[in-house]
Amino acid sequence: MMAATTRPPSSATTPKASQAAYRQQPAIASGATAASASRHTDHASSGNAISLKGLAKRFGDTDVFANIDADIAHGEFITLLGPSGCGKSTLLRAIAGLTSLNAGQILVGDTDITHLPPQRRGVGMVFQHYALFPNMKVADNVAFGLRMQKVPSDERARRVDEVLRLVEMQDQAHKFPHQLSGGQCQRVALARSLVVEPRVLLMDEPLSALDARIRKHLRDQIREIQTSLGLTTLFVTHDQEEAMLMSDRVFLMHQGRILQQDSAEAIYTRPRDENAAGFMGHYCLLDAVEAAPLLGYRSKAGRVALRPEALYLSVAGMPLGGEHPERVGPGVHGVVRRHRLLGNIVRYDIDCAGVSLTVDTLNRSARTLLPQGQQVTVHVDLDEVQELDT
């Protein structure tokens, strides 16, 4: 949909070329430092786009985050996922330079930006509540960054027009922010940070303030634009689905630490520890003793995590919801406590000898819904059992 023809010619497909184009601009603000810093990265574009080394931030006595280490490749879409208060937004603001750090180093390319003010970092940011300038029209909002770079007015107009086309807002250029819907505001905000061709784009829960339908559309659009520009992006969210759908890699954060850095699939199916399993999906967390009857053996790990969709039900020896996998554990008897209809999924709470299990089945037909009190047998897919160290 967002074909190559609508893309700003200056922001070429490869990250390398796009950075080169960015560097031709008279550079950010009055930044002699930034200009020379940019020239540095020219020689090092083979390395990581961003490296975070031992970042730590304290607020009073509490650690907001600590020991943050990560390398992000050029053009990668990274999601910082975690519950509210886990430090993900503060980390993003620290990378942007809006919050100071207590320790650590941030490299963009091989430039150390740790001590640069935000306006000289060459980092773009999109905020949850858009932060559009209410006194300026859409076009002027987008042009602001170019004006700060003293880009000549004809080039400015051309680039503003291009980037507004990219986000499909070219018809709204002469409106004020208060005349736009939330989704439109966020597109303008995206355009405003894209137009200056930042080396890294930071997005702080940009979809959280939008309603569901617009959120889905904009989510796909952001990913599409990001891919076509090859723009290294850090995206903060607390929404698991958003993280799974958009990211090349997910950084799962919990209490100021990165628990796990992995592909969405790996994060979902192979959580590293209890906290990771607790946040992703709807894992049932059992200890080794509780899990033993289901598995047929006593796990050596302290905790066993079972995904609801890796548990299977059968009623009176008849498998429910199609064939069961080959390697299943011995069946355990249980009683349906209640079921919840999530649309395509039916989620059962099953009481099994004092343990409560959550089992998801596909909602194929209303005839197969199990009533409360129904006797069932629960099996587990042994290939999908996660044994977690504690």
Next chain:
Amino acid sequence: MAHADTMPAHKSPTAASLSATFNPYSWVVGGVFAVLALPLVATLGYALATRWGATLTPDGLTLAWFIELWTTPRFLAAFARSLFIAVGALALSLALVLPVALLAHTRYPRLDRWMNTLILMPFAVPPVVSSVGLLQLYAGGPLALVGTPWILIPTYFTIVLPFMYRAIANSLRAVDVQSLMDAAQLLGAGPVKAFFLVVLPNLRGGVQIAVFLSFSFLVGEFVFANMLVGTRFETLQVYLNNMRGASGHFTSALVITLFVFTLILTWLGNRQAEHTITEAAR
């Protein structure tokens, strides 16, 4: 129930107009308005009258008093002095209050609570008392302003402080200053540039209201002007006081001129307020 009440009014227009005439609220409002307006109307009449003695209506109408007033150099000089002092006090208070309000809003929220108490202080002490204190304060030291008209500027600053601070603090609350500053800085603007390009324009509405209201208040200020400087620096109100022995027609013209001037300023300020409110509501 409400429907039943209004139904007959819809059916017969005479009933509707009758009930409007006997609406007790409009009588109260009309009565209060009349009481407030009557002295003013009488003053206007006196200012326009050639002679108004023992008769119920003036003998004739003339603009002569106004023309005489507006061509009196002493009046024009007093007017100019009032404007000068008001503008000076407002410039000083803008320069001081704006950064304080900004800091209280973004960095030190505790300061805001202190300021809210502090701005009431000038009203806690009667002007007659505080002018003694002010005379003492400015009698010596680095700011020896007693005997000069300059003393009025810091004095008036304290009077307009509540208006200025509250209006600016309210408009700061209406815009998310911190994220606007953040966004502007990430787009390459330094903090100062970001403030002038992005924050200040969005405070304009609130600042304008504060300035207009404070201005009309200061132009009408008499007590401090009279106590602190008096006839050495004749402002409008002091001039009016000094002219109280002159022709009543002449002073009436002066009062009406002053009133219309203040009215226009207040109207401008209110119009700005409405504009800001409708904009915020959208």
